[in-house]
Amino acid sequence: MIRFDRVSKRYPPGVDALSDLSFEVAEREMVVVGGHSGAGKSTLLKLIAAVETATRGTVLVGGQNVSGLARSALPYLRRRIGMVFQDQKLLLDRNAFENVMLPLSIAGFPPREAAQRVRAALDKVGLASREKALPVMLSGGEQQRLAIARAVVNRPSMLLADEPTAHLDNETAADVARIFHEFHDVGVTVLIATYAGDLFPGARRLQLDHGKLVP
Amino acid sequence: MRVWLAHHLEAVRLALRRLSAAPLNTLLSLLAIGVALALPAGGQMLLGNALHLADTTSAVPQISVFMAANADRRMATEIESRLGKYGGVKQVQFVSREDTLTRMKANPGLRDVIEALPGNPFPDAFVVTATDDRPETMEQLAAEFRQWPKVEHVQLDSAWVRRLDALLKLGRTAVMLLGALLGAGLIAIIFSIIRMQALTHRAEIEVSQLLGATDGFVRRPFLYYGCLLGLGGGVVAWLLVSAAALWLRAPLSELVRLYDLTLVLEGLDARDSGLLLGFAAGLGWLGAMISLRQHLRQG
Structure with missing residues (x-):
């Protein structure tokens, strides 16, 4: 599903975020990418979604070389990937329903079917009763679950999450982790960058240290 | 088709929501565009009346x-x-x-x-x-x-007819020149307004792109925004010109009567009104398009 082949990423003026990284993630696998802050976890996820491009090496997603994609092909790659961002990136002037609706509008879903899917996704993360709420009216845990609902509403085959349990209390973090497990259970490939790897028992671990894979 | 329409309606709704979110800004923008358009539109209105006058008086030598x-x-x-x-x-x-x-x-x-x-x-x-x-x-x-x-x-007495003809031709050229100049001005105004809009909604553009939005999807509400702003400005210009026509009608009739002629100053006719609104909306769209293209290339 995902394959890194000797991938390096260097940010100007010469900071190596990732160097010579090679690994594979199989379909329906759940992988946790661990490592200290600044180890390159976020960069790794960004390379998969082509938010960043590799300086060297190839990143294959579903057999497709992501670094070689034309700008016009990027949207179609990203629609196949559900992403939960570290800072969530919720739209603050739109309510929960509208936030989750966005990926479906983008993908051009018929409005009625889209609305059903949005409600199903909100229900799945336990926010069915909060669809009219603006993000600021939601708690940290609720915001995180809203971000997850938005990531999965399109039913992507792959889910990427960057520190999804950061800033959450233990109970809420466990709750969020459980949602990821549920998606994994129904066949979604899940890749989570987190320093709280023990929340995801059973997941394969990739450990990064200063941009290198720890064997 | 219905899905396509629904998404465009959604973009229009979003554009209207943004226009009404800052009513004072919108009002001032409309006024700026309206005044810019009123000048060539007013020129066209006067020219139309002059042509009508020439036709009904003695266009035949x-x-x-x-x-x-x-x-x-x-x-x-x-x-x-x-x-x-x-x-x-x-x-x-x-x-x-x-x-x-x-x-x-x-x-x-x-x-x-x-x-x-x-x-x-x-x-x-x-x-x-x-x-x-x-x-x-x-x-x-x-x-x-x-x-x-x-x-x-x-x-x-063909001499004065020829003179009038030449004068009207000059008038037409002047109106076209003024129209082109202020049309370019309008594109510039919309360009800046849309640029500000794009900066205001930067987060939304970024998130949309991360979620797989094409440039077309990102552009759509902004294009409608520019289009609606242009159209609104066109309506303001039309109102200004009509008000001016109404206001000038009596004194101008009096002036023209002194030359043994009759003239009832008419506002813009249906064709010119349509052209004005069409141009305004089109230029608004164009200004937004140029602005967005630049923004998306940088982003």
Whole structure:
């Protein structure tokens, strides 16, 4: 599903975020990418979604070389990937329903079917009763679950999450982790960058240290 | 098709929501665009009225043939039948000296002067229109009539028609130039407004792109925003021009009456109104398009 082949990423003026990284993630696998802050976890996820491009090496997603994609092909790659961002990136002037609706509008879903899917996704993360709420009216845990609902509403085959349990209390973090497990259970490939790897028992671990894979 | 329509309606709804979110900004933008458009639109309105005036007055060049003062009515009748039979003459209108006297006396300024004169100073006259009103042909006809007995003076009044024509052509060019100039200005205004909008909604653009939005999807609400702003500005311009027409109508009629003409100043006609609104919306769209293209390339 995902394959890194000797991938390096260097940010100007010469900071190596990732160097010579090679690994594979199989379909329906759940992988946790661990490592200290600044180890390159976020960069790794960004390379998969082509938010960043590799300086060297190839990143294959579903057999497709992501670094070689034309700008016009990027949207179609990203629609196949559900992403939960570290800072969530919720739209603050739109309510929960509208936030989750966005990926479906983008993908051009018929409005009625889209609305059903949005409600199903909100229900799945336990926010069915909060669809009219603006993000600021939601708690940290609720915001995180809203971000997850938005990531999965399109039913992507792959889910990427960057520190999804950061800033959450233990109970809420466990709750969020459980949602990821549920998606994994129904066949979604899940890749989570987190320093709280023990929340995801059973997941394969990739450990990064200063941009290198720890064997 | 219905899905496509629904998504466009959604983009329009979003654009309207953004327009109404900052009513003062929107109002001032509309005013700026409206005033910019009102200038060429107003020019077009005046030009249309001038053309109408020229059409209804004497766009057809005429030859005035004046009899000698000592020619009697019998001679005038003779000339009239001769004119009527002459090749190239389309129509002959006889203006008797008595009619002219009555008409001139109606003017209070002239009455005293005329009454001080011993007799009727005016000659019998004819107004001749030709089948072919090109200046050369008219010139030839006039030269021929001058040779006729008891014809004192022949006047070709195509000169002022040509002058009017040239003036109207100049007016049209000026309106087009003004339109092009202010149209470019309008694109610049919309460009800046959309740029500000794109910066305000930067987060939304970024998130949409991360979620797989194409450039077209990101652009759509902004294009409608620019389009609606242009259209709204067009409506403001139309209102300004119509108000000006209404306001100027009475004083202008009075002025024109002094020249023995009648004019009821009309606002923009349906065709020009449609053109104004269409152009305004189109230029708004174009300004937004250019602005967004630049923004998305940088981003």
